[in-house]
Amino acid sequence: MRTTAVLSRDPAAGFTVEPVEIDEPRAGEILVRVVAAGICHTDLVSRRAGAADRPILLGHEGAGVVAAVGPEVRTVQPGDHVVLTFRHCGACVNCAAGRPAYCVRATALNQFGRRAHEGPRVRLGDTPVLDGFFGQSSFAGYALTTEDNTIVVDPAVDLALAAPFGCGFQTGAGAVLNVLRPGAGDRLVVYGAGAVGMAGLLAARTVDDVRVVVVETSPARRELALELGAEAALDPAEGPTAARVRELTDGGATHVLDTTGIAEVLGDAVTAMTVGGTAVAVGLGRGTPPIDVADLVLHGKTMRGCIEGDSVPATFIPQLLALQASGRFPAERLVARYPHTAIDTALADQRAGRVVKPVLTW
Incomplete structure (x- = not known):
């Protein structure tokens, strides 16, 4: 799948918007058409991962619509509207105790986690892109995710408002x-x-x-x-x-x-x-x-x-979105939308205090 992505080549330089190829979903994977992705401080501090000249694809507050699913995916289907959040294994002692944010495998799964299959998920020409950030790398028009970090939400939900609930707002x-x-x-x-x-x-x-x-x-x-x-x-x-x-x-x-x-x-x-x-x-x-x-x-x-707010995202994110829909959690007062091509403007506005939560849109 060819799309545009916001890449980091050098932590000391600005982001670049470049065309990339996103692989089709393989077993256990979900291809999401990204509608919006919030910018979080964690994205910025994580730019130092890997070599300075290696393209890095960040983004961990994505929201969009499921485009396709690979084999073995059972709980998500094409057409679902989803909010993307952090990954967890679902099987360790902490996950079993209802504390997925403290999953024993959290670092391996969320910090540019490797694909279980051979071959890169994202490529820039012939160059593999460092991706898998929080199991999504959603600073792109499409993202590959898994069932444990893909939360199905009501289709009536404004996905640009919903995106930050994947991390910052739920935290x-x-x-x-x-x-x-x-x-x-x-x-x-x-x-x-x-x-x-x-x-x-x-x-x-x-x-x-x-x-x-x-x-x-x-x-x-x-x-x-x-x-x-x-x-x-x-x-x-x-x-x-x-x-x-x-x-x-x-x-x-x-x-x-x-x-x-x-x-x-x-x-x-x-x-x-x-x-x-x-x-x-x-x-x-x-x-x-x-x-x-x-x-x-x-x-x-x-x-x-x-x-991550000690939350169980599958239940807590819909709970917060219901509060927002009822007017009791006015997240719309915090969100400012920017085309993904204007990420540097979004960051400048955030640093200056003009906006609280910039959200990139595709």
């Missing part, structure tokens, strides 16, 4: 709804109001009487957070936030979602929590958070990590 929303689980009267603080943090805010607003404070550097995103229901939006540039958070939350946050991946921010967030508070970190970063062990122990605080 933020899942961290709140599946892990933190705030209830009436609780006080959630979200550090970082990018796509993941905003999804956490929207998720919290689906629970009655949960107060939300956002900590964010971008003025535009602080303003949007207030429009979406945050009680307050703090600028960390104005000084240490812990004392201000405790004042705004009547003594401290009961729940914290950190999306920044910055060790110092996470340490500040734990300090800002009340007795028995829980902090969940979803941002991948480096360093060791400066945690006061006495504060952690004496006040019974909890800190844990979370990926």
Whole structure:
């Protein structure tokens, strides 16, 4: 199948849009005509994989329509509208326990996983393209996927809005709804109001009487957070936030979602929590958070990590899309659409804070 793809040849250079050949689906594979694909921070940090001059095909928030299926595919058929998400084996101890995001084979399956069959899935002329990112590499007009990461959705769903639910939106929303689980009267603080943090805010607003404070550097995103229901939006540039958070939350946050991946921010967030508070970190970063062990122990605080919202995508993504359809999860306020040929413009707008979640369309 000949199509166009957004490729990375050099992590220090811009993306290129080039014609590629996508193979037909083989046993267990699904060929999806990509309608849209969200741009996630993980796509950008993963560009360093492989040789700098080797074409790399990224994209892991795809959505589209099934064009064809290979032998042994049972749960998906041509014509299905689908959202693409992360891969998992379905058989290991973590998958069996309902925690597919922590699949024992997650790295092998998601980080440019090799095809089970001989021959490349994607070629640029005679050159194989490094693909298989999250089992989809959906920065192209077509993508090869498998049943475990292909979620069938209602045909009425706007696929450009649905695409980010495959990773970013389910990560933020899942961290709140599946892990933190705030209830009436609780006080959630979200550090970082990018796509993941905003999804956490929207998720919290689906629970009655949960107060939300956002900590964010971008003025535009602080303003949007207030429009979406945050009680307050703090600028960390104005000084240490812990004392201000405790004042705004009547003594401290009961729940914290950190999306920044910055060790110092996470340490500040734990300090800002009340007795028995829980902090969940979803941002991948480096360093060791400066945690006061006495504060952690004496006040019974909890800190844990979370990926992909601890979700089971086959059930959680349709749940979130139903909330969006009902108006309770207004993801349309976060998404900006760009033709895939305008990826550099999309990235510039995202870096400048003009958009929260850029989505490429084909």
